[in-house]
Amino acid sequence: MPAVVKFAILGSAHLSLISRVQGYADISDRPGELEFSYGGAGFNLATTLVRLGANATLGTILSDTSMSRMIVGDLQRAGVVVRPEFRKGLPEAGYSAHVTESGDVLSAVTSTPVSKASFRQDYLVSMVREADVVVLECNLSSDTLIRATKIANEAKKPVWVGGVSEVKALKILDLHAAECRLNGLFLNETELAGLLSASSAAEQPSELTRRFGQRVLARASGLGLQPFELAGWLGGAVIETRGKAGVAVWEAARAAPIAEYMGPRQAPAGAAGGSIWQGAGDQLMAMTLYLMATEQIGVGEAACRASQTISESPRQFLNASGPNPLEAKISSLRDAALLDPLTSLVNRRGLDDWLTQHDSQAEMSLLLLDIDHFKKVNDQFGHDVGDNVLRRIGAIISNALRTSDCGCRWGGEEMIAVLPYTGLPGALEVAERLRRVIETHQFAHGRVTCSVGVATGTMDTLEATREASDQALYQAKKSGRNRVVAADRSESELQA
Known part of the structure; x- marks a missing residue:
């Protein structure tokens, strides 16, 4: 065995x-x-x-x-x-x-x-x-x-x-x-x-x-x-x-x-x-x-x-x-409106609810993940295959995060992971691990990759931190996709 x-x-x-x-x-x-x-x-x-x-x-x-x-x-x-x-x-x-x-x-x-x-x-x-x-x-x-x-x-x-x-x-x-x-x-x-x-x-x-x-x-x-x-x-x-x-x-x-x-x-x-x-x-x-x-x-x-x-x-x-x-688990999840039904990650409303349970001044890192060429998957293989890709990536994100973290489907093929009390080095490690797992996962239709932007901030600056991670994600896409980039820290880039 x-x-x-x-x-x-x-x-x-x-x-x-x-x-x-x-x-x-x-x-x-x-x-x-x-x-x-x-x-x-x-x-x-x-x-x-x-x-x-x-x-x-x-x-x-x-x-x-x-x-x-x-x-x-x-x-x-x-x-x-x-x-x-x-x-x-x-x-x-x-x-x-x-x-x-x-x-x-x-x-x-x-x-x-x-x-x-x-x-x-x-x-x-x-x-x-x-x-x-x-x-x-x-x-x-x-x-x-x-x-x-x-x-x-x-x-x-x-x-x-x-x-x-x-x-x-x-x-x-x-x-x-x-x-x-x-x-x-x-x-x-x-x-x-x-x-x-x-x-x-x-x-x-x-x-x-x-x-x-x-x-x-x-x-x-x-x-x-x-x-x-x-x-x-x-x-x-x-x-x-x-x-x-x-x-x-x-x-x-x-x-x-x-x-x-x-x-x-x-x-x-x-x-x-x-x-x-x-x-x-x-x-x-x-x-x-x-x-x-x-x-x-x-x-x-x-x-x-x-x-x-x-x-x-x-x-x-x-x-x-x-x-x-x-009871404690179900009380936070029984309202299905907090969950994205496709990926089983929380939706934006669920993320807002999660944030209210944390210290607004606590340090956190935010990962913004986008599936590379996702539109081509839908166009070539159909939306059922695309939905399955989203579902599997949602599961991969859930399995990779700690119970204290929060995974969210931000919209379309974009996912967010919020890591409380985590600095940039730890966040980059999590992001790179996610990128590798997705790249090597055997999807039914073929290979899938993702790009990830990473930024750090505090809970009460989540929107600004998300915007910073979005800029980092743009750089990852511009640099060839399938990579992790830290906001304003090009030297921290991890290439595939």
């Missing part, structure tokens, strides 16, 4: 608005609780892997809405490479509600997941080809799961499946029926019990006959398969995640788990509440795969180490990377 492991994740990323109202007898005009929460196994896996130090690319299908672009923007800011397919005509949201045991009404409005559409074949091939490890979420359609697994099998890439739910567990049987091979399957106790029960000939003979034929029915006992038999079916390991109770790992031909961690003897501080463990299986899966890839250890040892890490400090680990409410 390379030093930085490349994971390709195909799955969901969504934003949920969750409300809880006490007492369901009369819920009109009743006080309640409201929170925003990011979720989706794809989101959880990708963000956790990036935090651990891996290179994670998330492939997902989203409805073509401002909310979807906000999700992509936040993933990019977290360091995840996102390859979204925005589809028109998909439902913008789904709704669910239920009454809890305490009599409260819990409801959620969630952006549409990937289960509503299928990925293109060339898209799947590209995702698998560029990865060292392939991770699939069970929320994908059965068709996508099967095709992606077969592509990974043919490319001899390890493929793991997680994000299983009780409703979707039978998709695993579809994978077996299609003769797909998995390196491993992550699922919790309830999901595993449901999947094993579903394999029982006594419960669903007609369904199993349709899926597998009499050969498999002859192997299924009245109690369903055992975990090690399921591992044999899939050709890999079965990892049962148990939250704070630990983890168990099965492989074929051995009735007992090959490895098992029972959890801490005493529940650690912060572990009593059940809500903190929401999404813990995704975090355990990500850490297990990361340990296997980077430390060259087996799945049993890796899963037990990951489970111990999470069980002994759940609040620290899960709060850092799980699908927890992101």
